[in-house]
Amino acid sequence: MSTLLSKRWAVVAVLAALAWSAAAQAGPTLDKVKQNGAVTCGVQTGLAGFAQPDSQGVYSGFNVEICKALSAAIFGDPGKVKFVPLTAQQRFTALQSGEVDVLINNTTWTLSRDTDLGFNFGPVVFFDGQGFLVAKKLNVKSAKELNGATVCVQPGTTTELNLADYFRASKMEYKPVVIEKLDEATGAFFSGRCDVFTTDSSALAAIRVGRAQKPDDYVILPERISKEPLAPVMRHGDEQWHDIVSWAVYALMQAEESNLTKANVDDALKSDDPAIKRMLGVTPGMGKMLGLDDKWAYNEIKMVGNYGEIFDRNIGAGSPLKLDRGLNGLWTKGGLIYPMPIR
Amino acid sequence: MTSETASAGVKPARPVPWRDPAIRGIAYQVVFVAAVVGFIAFLVHNTMENIGRQNIATGFGFLHREAAFGIGETLIEYSPADTYFRAFLVGLTNTLYVAALGIVLATLLGTVMGLARLSSNWLVRKLAQVYVETFRNIPLALQLFFWWGLLNKMAPGPRDAIQILPDVFVSNRGIVFPVAVANPAYRWVGAAFLAGIVLAIGVSRWARRRQAATGRQLPAGWIGLGLILGLPAIVFLAAGAPLQLDVPALKGFNFSGGHTVSPEFAALLIGLTVYSGTFIAEIVRAGILAVSWGQSEAAMALGLRSGQRMRLVVLPQALRVIVPPITSQYLGITKNSSLAVLIGYPDLVSIANTSMNQTGQAVEGIAIIMAVYLFISLAISLAMNLCNRAVALVER
Numbered sequence: 015m016s017t018l019l020s021k022r023w024a025v026v027a028v029l030a031a032l033a034w035s036a037a038a039q040a041g042p043t044l045d046k047v048k049q050n051g052a053v054t055c056g057v058q059t060g061l062a063g064f065a066q067p068d069s070q071g072v073y074s075g076f077n078v079e080i081c082k083a084l085s086a087a088i089f090g091d092p093g094k095v096k097f098v099p100l101t102a103q104q105r106f107t108a109l110q111s112g113e114v115d116v117l118i119n120n121t122t123w124t125l126s127r128d129t130d131l132g133f134n135f136g137p138v139v140f141f142d143g144q145g146f147l148v149a150k151k152l153n154v155k156s157a158k159e160l161n162g163a164t165v166c167v168q169p170g171t172t173t174e175l176n177l178a179d180y181f182r183a184s185k186m187e188y189k190p191v192v193i194e195k196l197d198e199a200t201g202a203f204f205s206g207r208c209d210v211f212t213t214d215s216s217a218l219a220a221i222r223v224g225r226a227q228k229p230d231d232y233v234i235l236p237e238r239i240s241k242e243p244l245a246p247v248m249r250h251g252d253e254q255w256h257d258i259v260s261w262a263v264y265a266l267m268q269a270e271e272s273n274l275t276k277a278n279v280d281d282a283l284k285s286d287d288p289a290i291k292r293m294l295g296v297t298p299g300m301g302k303m304l305g306l307d308d309k310w311a312y313n314e315i316k317m318v319g320n321y322g323e324i325f326d327r328n329i330g331a332g333s334p335l336k337l338d339r340g341l342n343g344l345w346t347k348g349g350l351i352y353p354m355p356i357r
Numbered sequence: 358m359t360s361e362t363a364s365a366g367v368k369p370a371r372p373v374p375w376r377d378p379a380i381r382g383i384a385y386q387v388v389f390v391a392a393v394v395g396f397i398a399f400l401v402h403n404t405m406e407n408i409g410r411q412n413i414a415t416g417f418g419f420l421h422r423e424a425a426f427g428i429g430e431t432l433i434e435y436s437p438a439d440t441y442f443r444a445f446l447v448g449l450t451n452t453l454y455v456a457a458l459g460i461v462l463a464t465l466l467g468t469v470m471g472l473a474r475l476s477s478n479w480l481v482r483k484l485a486q487v488y489v490e491t492f493r494n495i496p497l498a499l500q501l502f503f504w505w506g507l508l509n510k511m512a513p514g515p516r517d518a519i520q521i522l523p524d525v526f527v528s529n530r531g532i533v534f535p536v537a538v539a540n541p542a543y544r545w546v547g548a549a550f551l552a553g554i555v556l557a558i559g560v561s562r563w564a565r566r567r568q569a570a571t572g573r574q575l576p577a578g579w580i581g582l583g584l585i586l587g588l589p590a591i592v593f594l595a596a597g598a599p600l601q602l603d604v605p606a607l608k609g610f611n612f613s614g615g616h617t618v619s620p621e622f623a624a625l626l627i628g629l630t631v632y633s634g635t636f637i638a639e640i641v642r643a644g645i646l647a648v649s650w651g652q653s654e655a656a657m658a659l660g661l662r663s664g665q666r667m668r669l670v671v672l673p674q675a676l677r678v679i680v681p682p683i684t685s686q687y688l689g690i691t692k693n694s695s696l697a698v699l700i701g702y703p704d705l706v707s708i709a710n711t712s713m714n715q716t717g718q719a720v721e722g723i724a725i726i727m728a729v730y731l732f733i734s735l736a737i738s739l740a741m742n743l744c745n746r747a748v749a750l751v752e753r
Contacts, residue, residue, distance in 0.1 A: 102714070106717055110411065110719070126716070130716060131717030132414075152610070162609040170711050174715075188427065191621070192428075192707065194698060198700070
């Protein structure tokens with residue numbers, strides 16, 4: 015009888031230990047990342063050009079390469095990333111609960127997400143705007159002609175709210191068909207369930223090229239009904255991690271501004287320019303301030319490339335999407351990409 | 358013997374407290390309850406702590422904020438300018454609507470199929486068996502995708518809609534049909550309908566009493582049907598037969614006017630009905646088989662026709678077996694309606710998901726979903742338990 019009793023107590027003790035240790039664990043994110051040996055990066059379940067797994071489940075795309083650059087800055091190895099595919103609805107809970115360390119998945123920076131949801135945003139990696147994709151045979155030339163349309167949209171997105179705002183402001187009627195999974199949502203649009211599919215225009219371009227049987231049968235309407243600054247997202251309460259992600263992104267942008275590429279960064283180590291010497295860790299100090307190796311920025315550029323290279327390869331001129339740099343050009347070339355000074 | 362007198366007069370000495378089964382039993386229970394309460398308290402505390410550390414908003418205040426998202430199908434008035442609370446209400450009514458229709462239709466389908474499985478006709482029996490074995494063994498989620506895909510892909514666009522009946526159109530936007538424009542006279546028609554039901558019940562009772570007293574029968578069923586349908590018809594005609602139809606017409610992208618049954622709703626309703634109908638069919642079959650053949654033979658010996666035999670002898674006894682498991686099926690239909698999320702029907706879970714994501718308040722959202730489903734389930738259980746008490750064997 016006494017053995018049974020002690021067994022029960024043992025169970026209670028184990029339960030308590032498990033529960034309390036879970037509570038004590040949540041330390042700074044960088045420690046956790048180093049302990050796990052990988053950055054856990056939340057990406058989309060599949061959006062051509064931004065984040066998409068191939069038949070072997072290997073992810074590629076614009077967001078994926080930014081995650082890889084982050085891994086290169088932390089570990090000196092772009093491969094130490096664990097990609098977690100998340101739908102628009104799953105992403106915030108996954109980040110809040112600590113399942114992922116950072117979301118790099120075309121999440122729009124908004125006030126309520128920054129405050130009520132308990133998040134911090136890194137630098138904007140893509141300036142986007144919401145658009146409408148329609149079939150050419152409907153003969154619609156402008157979003158102002160969409161009164162009465164049925165619109166496919168994903169739930170839990172800023173898109174869903176902008177859509178409601180736009181039709182309200184324009185005094186037009188619409189019928190939303192709200193489907194969580196992008197596959198089913200776009201499938202419903204292409205089968206004709208909806209007249210319109212709406213999301214960020216970059217994603218519309220990806221969907222038109224990647225998912226339509228005949229991309230030429232579909233057209234993206236000229237209106238951009240919202241501002242969609244897409245930025246990496248982190249949890250509140252870890253300033254160091256916020257700094258690391260932010261500066262890892264700024265370094266990619268600064269590299270493009272300073273004409274440092276994957277190919278020439280080794281030569282640049284011999285440069286006399288003090289700014290480049292600081293950034294590449296030839297003059298030590300910058301990496302240490304972040305809690306990283308002084309070679310952090312060098313590793314990012316050498317192993318992944320600069321912002322412009324990542325853009326062109328995945329979504330720009332060198333990709334099937336062929337998106338213009340437009341707003342996403344460097345500030346020196348009329349765009350909005352403006353890295354903060356690394357010093 | 359001395360031992361006998363001792364055992365009769367002297368109480369056995371109480372064991373020491375930690376060897377006393379009664380005390381030990383209480384102690385175990387106290388420890389167990391304390392552990393459970395402590396564990397729950399810990400989880401709540403831990404969650405609040407984590408939420409607090411990340412500055413995530415808490416509480417149900419968000420329910421009074423503007424929802425700002427659109428909902429495709431609503432039974433009550435709703436616009437994006439309404440509150441989250443209103444949006445939740447829309448989701449709840451949509452859930453109740455599809456669940457209630459699903460329960461009625463699944464019961465009808467299940468009963469028919471259950472009786473068909475007992476048919477003496479080989480073809481009918483085998484067809485019912487194929488239906489049950491097929492749809493019972495395919496996951497509901499897959500069936501929903503199947504029906505939804507079928508409705509989406511097979512039907513043409515609204516501009517090439519098929520007219521199946523005058524002013525009834527089928528397209529991939531759903532089935533749209535004319536509805537009568539509201540008229541004050543309809544309220545009186547509805548009242549007449551209710552009055553007809555009450556009268557029909559009265560007639561049926563009186564007929565039964567008369568039969569018990571005199572042995573003479575009255576076709577109470579036909580009289581009741583006449584009352585239920587005839588009274589509203591008379592009121593309708595007396596009011597001058599005010600019938601004005603809201604006829605659907607193609608305008609721009611879609612039909613306007615009339616009432617539309619969307620492919621999402623249709624797919625969900627068909628899926629729930631067909632899937633749960635299989636289980637109900639088996640329950641009905643089991644219930645009827647549970648009534649011994651001797652009962653039927655006795656009924657035949659009394660000269661009852663086969664319809665009377667089923668209605669007066671077999672079914673009342675079968676219901677005792679049927680009602681308890683069918684309650685679980687009704688609960689299942691209600692809870693399975695949350696799979697609506699997969700195909701985009703705006704049920705409670707779908708609305709709650711969107712709200713949680715827009716406000717970030719997942720804990721509150723899940724709490725609302727759980728509370729609502731618990732409430733609906735308990736309400737159904739209560740109703741079915743009352744029903745069960747009515748049909749249960751009355752022991753004398």
